Amino acid sequence: MLEIVLHESLLQHLDRDSDETLVRQIYRACSRLILEGSLPAGTKLPASRALARDMQVSRNTILNAYEQLHAEGYVVTHTGSGTYVSNLAPSLSRGLKPPPMPIASPTESNISGRGRRLLGNTFAAKRQWGPFVPGVPDVTLFPSKVWMRLQRRYWNTLPPSLLTYAHGAGYYPLRRAVSEHLRVVRAVVCEPEQVIITSGIHQSISVLTHLLSDVGDRVWMENPGYWGASSMLRAGGLQLEPVEVTVEGMSPSAEQLQQPPQLIFVTPSHQYPLGHVMSLPQRLMLLEYAQRHQCWIIEDDYDSEFRFDGRPIPSLQGLDQYGRVLYLGTFSKTLFPGMRLAYMVVPKALTDWVARALSELYREGRLLEQATLTDFIAEGYYAQHIRKTKTVYARRQSILREALSHHFGRDWPMSNHEAGLHLVLHLPAYVNDVALANAAQAQGIWVRPLSSYYVADAKPGLLFGYASVSDEQILPSLQRLLPLIDRALATA
Ligand SMILES: Cc1ncc(COP(=O)(O)O)c(C=O)c1O
Structure with a gap:
């Protein structure tokens, strides 16, 4: 029956x-x-x-x-x-209730509070390649043959120590190579032991958030600032406090100075996305302040290798006499983002704890890539690649800037053209830059709305990534976009 x-x-x-x-x-x-x-x-x-x-x-x-x-x-x-x-x-x-058939899909009420906060503020673009995607280098210039040759040496011998999990801090020769590079190029003061290899600045922020803050702590965030950092900090349960960015860099108000945060997130050498350089008085003030109130400064130095005008700007970490700065860098911009290799330089006293936290949270690997990268740096290919791409990006930046100035006039406000991989075209307050960027997307143009980088008091504009657009593609891509901008400007 x-x-x-x-x-x-x-x-x-x-x-x-x-x-x-x-x-x-x-x-x-x-x-x-x-x-x-x-x-x-x-x-x-x-x-x-x-x-x-x-x-x-x-x-x-x-x-x-x-x-x-x-x-x-x-x-x-x-x-x-x-x-x-x-x-x-x-x-x-007896008594176990199986799920109904067919199984119901989860609804938003199944998502946790912090999950909803994370998903309510997502800005990562669906496309990470194409005309004017910001923050992306020209990955097609990567010297793949050299890389394959260097990497093959390891694959041929298959050393088990490179194929297993990484110790929390990463491959020691790479840590040494990075510390030498940073000492020379970024005036970072560090020993190899202070360098911790990670899978990206996002991961570095995650580890530091877990280790140096508690849920509910406050963090000063540049406004406008890098949405990815905001997402990581928010997901870590921190309360974001937007701090105004002026030409001097992050500039906390007198009222904000009265309430020291636990963490301060800052891009002092090349403010993201506006491009300002933090002034020396502001740097010294921030360091003194962090020391007095025992705050941690997270310095995101994501693309300082690409400075086209004037001398390189030394890191904030190099000025820090108190051991309050956690310095973050990445190979995403100098090599390619999909490599997912980055580093942090942490104060000596924290080195072991940060390495242990990284191991516990992420059980790192990629040692074979780390070994290959060490050789790539040691044999001079890294410096050579940076030199080559810097020239290419400087040229693309000037083609784009010239074309924009020609169209909008020499005095049209633009920022961030001395360094990096993108520039910002500012727009009058009445322009809806999100709608404009969406319309551009429909034409296959991936500019990003400046307003999306603000946590408060957003201002409109468009970010143009030029590094990944070939010289020949720049003007035709711009021709598709300009009518849309003109139309948005005309509808006051
Ligand atoms: C300011 C800033 N920091 C960090 C990153 C990302 O670094 P990573 O690829 O190492 O996670 C980006 C990427 O666009 C960025 O613009």
Whole structure:
């Protein structure tokens, strides 16, 4: 009689148009009936041949479904006599409510509070390549043949120590190479032991947030600032306090100075996205302040290798006499973002804790890539690649800037053209830059609205990433975009 229960259930629920295989549907129907007690322990399941005939499916379909039930312990088979429902633990055979069939999709109410805060503020673009995507270098210039040659050396010998998990701080020779590079190029004061290799600045921020702050702590965030950092800090449970950015860099108000935060996130050498350089008085003030109030400064130095005018701007970390600065850098801009290799330089006293936190949270790897990168740096390819791409980006930046100035006039406000991978075209307050960027996307142009970088008091504008657009592509891409900007300007 109990067989009828199974027959009816299958006839009712089998869906031949579903994406789910018939084997999976039959397995789910049976396991559900067993869990809810409709097929109690000892029930004999129909013979596979008979059930296949009744359900008009192949015998193999039934056999495969029974096999899965058997593998998971729902049924037992007695050779020659058939397949029987197992005697499941009392807690399973009684009272357990199986999920309804078909399983309901989760709704927003299933998402946690912090999950909703994260998802309510997502800005990562769907496209990370194409005309004017900001923040992306020209990945097609990467010297892949050199890289493959260097990497092959390791693949040929397959050293186990490079294929296993990484110790929290990363591959020591790379830490040493990075510390030398940073000492020379960024005036960072550090020993190799202070360098910790990570899988990106996002991950560095995550580790530091876990280690140096508690849920509910406050963090000063540049306004406008890097949305990715805001997302990481918000996801870490911190309260973001927007701090105005002036030409002097992050400039906390007198009122804000009265309430020291736990963390301060700042891009002093090349403010993201406006491009300002933090002045020396402001730097010294921030360091003194952090020392006096025991705050931690997270210095994001994401693309300072690309400065086209004047001398390089030394890091804030190099001025820090108190050990309050956590310096972050990345290979995403100098090499390519998909490499997912970055580094932080942390005060000596924190080195071991940061490395341990990284291991616990992320169980790092990528040692083979780290070893290859060490050779790439040591054999001079890294410096060579930076020199080459810097020239290319400077040229693209000037083609773009000239074209924009030609169209909008020399005095049109633009910022961030002395360094980096993007420039900002500012727009009057009445322009809806989000709608404009959406309209541009429909034309295959991926400018980003400046307003989306603000946590408060947003101002409109467009970010143009020029590094990844070939010289020949710049003007044709711009020609597609300019009419849209003109139209937005005309509709006051
Ligand atoms: C200011 C800033 N910091 C960090 C990053 C990302 O670094 P990573 O790729 O190492 O996570 C970006 C990427 O655009 C950025 O603009």
